Amino acid sequence: MTAISPATLLELYESMVTMKLWDQTALRLLQEGRVLAGYHSGRGQEAIPAGGVAPLRRDDYLMYAHRGFGYTIAKGMSLAAMFGDLMANTAGATGGLGAGIPHFADPELGILGQGGTLGSCFGIATGAAFSAKYRGTDQVVVCFFGDGTANRGAFHESVNAAAAWKLPVVWICENNGYAVSVPVAESTAGRIVDRAAGYGMPGVRIDGMDVTEVYRATCEAVDRARAGEGPTLIEAMCHRFRGHYEGDPQVYRTDEETERLLALDPITNLAARLVADGIATEERLGELEVRVQDTIDRAVEVASSAPMPGPERLYEGLYV
């Protein structure tokens, strides 16, 4: 297994810290009544968007999932634009349409957006990968989805076609054990990773709480896709620390379970490793956190200063 350079480890760490502080800030804004959207916290699952997006080029395509905003943070989306969408004002990437389910996109960064109906990511990712191949580029698509979404019929249709046509796509399933409230064991036959064999493509199940595992597996899959060798399915086993959405009473799991999870925090675990391996000091990591929070605070400030859209916004951008 190839070693990950200290510089890359620090980048992955910073990426995850940004996601965590973003999440905390979004929750604070939510409590203050400044967020006009539902929010699906990504706390606990930062290793997957961080390790799954870092191997991508700027022109590679991203289909993100609704668990936190980590995917787009990692792809370089404007933080102010995302806060603007949370506040549903005109600073948002959607120009005021808001973010009940985030629908922000940035074609320049290969961020292709998100559907609110789960599973629609599969077809669009397949089409984007087809498009890259058709145009003769070596762009790659990474498509994130949860274990619940993996049970949509669209999964079969799209994953089959992408494998049959050897399209450059990496399917990353975040298996956090619950489809909203329903445990995987009650809803899903077999292991999701084992489906890869049925489609004749490589499948790998990894520890999705360890960013280095996610990063390595994704690098390998991206390299294969870029070389024209077709898709890969990665099943990243993980845990979400909070409810499916803010306000989820979580009657489907015990407090003991959620408390136990905190020991698995991918960010504190990587921090301990960076310090133990002499890659960073605790002071340096603390400074990094202050710097990131400052960046986030400035983004909130920019977003907060934007006006709300007028009713005319409803009628803009529907047709070309």
Place this chain on the structure above:
Amino acid sequence: MSQATTTRTLTFSQAIREALREEMERDDRVFVWGEDVAVYGGIYGATAGLLEQFGPGRVIDTPISETMIVGAAVGAAITGLRPVAELQSSGYFGIAMDELYHKAARWRYMHGGVFTVPLVIRLPEGAKGAGPEHDVSPEALFLSASGAYVVIPSDPADALGLMKSAIRDDNPVLFFEHAGLYAYRGEVPAGDHLVPLGEAAVKREGSDVTVIAWSRMVGESLRAAEQLEAEGIDVEVVDPRGLRPLDLDTILESVAKTGRVVIAHEAPKTGGAGGEVAAIIAEEALEFLESPIIRVASADVPIPQSRYLQQFLIPTAASVTEAIRRLD
């Protein structure tokens, strides 16, 4: 519009194929995919010969996966291509409804207009003896799918000209083709024949009654008009050539002139687009009406697989004639 000096005779199916061929020659980003569209040439022959000319990279047989066919076409469209995707039957709309209604129609809007979705979905429709699931004419289901255009040609010239315009348009277009029209021959202007989207055609001028009809019912209405001419009734036939954009000016102008309206479509009356058109006329032009609006449509039953029984269900020229005679 084109500067045609001559015409050619094409079937409706050939007209679709010529439109695809011309646009694929003009623009490398245009490709065709769907079930049996490549080697087989499409079950209605509308893509025959394209594989030979453009190769397997641009004429693509897909798996039987309508959700993917439409969803991936959206993905291709937002990343720089101009797909023409065929659903082998518009009756498969339900399998791809999320992709048609929410993705093709709304991806641009809900992401703040940062994408265009230059996409054509071909949807063969209409009664042909294939049973209640295949024989539907579901265009009215997409009246509420704002963001997508709904285009419906009724003859080969319009099929060619509208298809070319649809491919060049940056909005998603649901393109309904009546399966019963594919073999129908007509004159098509030579040259680069473009018919603008959202422009109705007055297929026959008349002064006594306006028949608003689309798809196969245009031909039926023209036959009805010929028959009634002998009885001294002067029928105008207006073909909106689609439901969105809807050319209200042409429709309302005709209504103002004749004061009598029959709306004819093959889809069942309840939930058919005739209800919407009638409502618009009632809102905008009630003062011109000298008689209640009559809708000619299929009855509110599934279309049976029996062609024998279909003849008692599907509206024809006689249904239009009978409706016009009922007008005050």
